[in-house]
Amino acid sequence: MCLGIPGKVIEITGEGVTMTGKVDFDGIVKEVSLAYVPEISIGDYTIVHVGFAITQLDEKAALETLAHLQEIEAVAIELDPGAALAAEEAIAKGDE
Amino acid sequence: MKYLEEFRDPDLARRLLDDIARITTKHHVLMEVCGGQTHSIIRNGIDRLLPDEIEMVHGPGCPVCVTPLETIDKALEIASRDGVVFCSFGDMLRVPGSGRDLFSVKSTGGDVRIVYSPLDAVQIARDNPDREVVFFGIGFETTAPANAMALYQARQEGLTNFSMLVSHVLVPPAIRAILDSPTNRVEAFLAAGHVCSVMGYEEYYPIAEQYGTPIVVTGFEPLDLLQGIKMAVLQLEEGRAEVENAYQRAVTRGGNVPAQQMLADVFTTVDRNWRGIGAIPRSGWALGAGYEAFDAAERFTVTDIDTVESPLCHAGEVLRGTLKPDECPAFGKECTPRTPLGATMVSAEGACAAYYLYGRFKELEATP
């Protein structure tokens, strides 16, 4: 119920509590309420929970976070190969 | 896909892991509150890639797991009545009540329908004026704005055949309850990103200060989680206890103001019983003034509920973070997603389900 993933607003209709829109989640388009994100525009990204957009994603903040992560120096610490392998297995299992 | 793939970059994840290993000098216990984050951590094997000193324990942030058994039994009773259309989110259907679940009510003739949004339940009420339509309104602060809007619209339209069985729960009082527990081991929290998208993170400052506990608002992708973990570890290593935001693209300090206004209008704060955990003061929302007529618990008097939990189930300890799912003797044996003994084995956000789904069995780990 709480697995919100980002989607792109591709259509907006109505206003106020009946403001709705179509949101594209990587090809799957859903009709959602935009009542809680009244400032959102077509092309913006949002996170949707049970049919309601609850936040508008901030592109500037996203780019800043990524830029900050790029700056982390890549120090070569040997990761525990056993743990990495186990994690890969877990991921593979999850994909089945 | 935008905002998703970038935050799953394995190269950046490795750098973050290196960085965490570099700053970690002693043992730390961190709790991710949100069940969605639990699943992401286990799915991506993050807990195993972290340095041995960092222990991730999983929190109570699984709405269907903490919905009181009594409320579920009440839902089952209402759903089996003639003339009722009982609407619910899908992950509620397999949650065991005392002896049965919503699926079994459905298979024995109850009109139980899965909806994606609570507004779908309002539409069913409009389309079926001769039926009583009841929506099972559970969830954390993320789901509450949707349920509030359904109630608001139903009241605006004067719908008389729509009601809601409301059992909302709130994250900050749960964090307090965990910290107050004499058996608590959690030293820092990853606060649930999407709960904070709605509520902001103002509420966490007094908690961080009072308990001396770092709280970091954290997202759901691997890089988000690693960044949140890194910030929390850094605070613990430096002896700080602050509120920080590692999920700035989706969370502002003030949160979603229109949603908060609607929540304040529709709901009122109440004490709430958490399944497996017990009563937590002022930890829930119930219908507020002006919405009494939409309260399914009032509309359908249900008496004689005798709640029975499985004696084998340790979900309460799992939800408090004192027991890992694979340490439960019934895990993967008597209890599987097909035959769940506790709600934590059912839900897409339950910790037991995450361990089962991603193959976390103790026996497997033991073989070299």
Ligand code: SF4
């Ligand atoms: S594995 Fe099953 S029985 Fe054990 S705590 Fe989890 S839900 Fe309960």
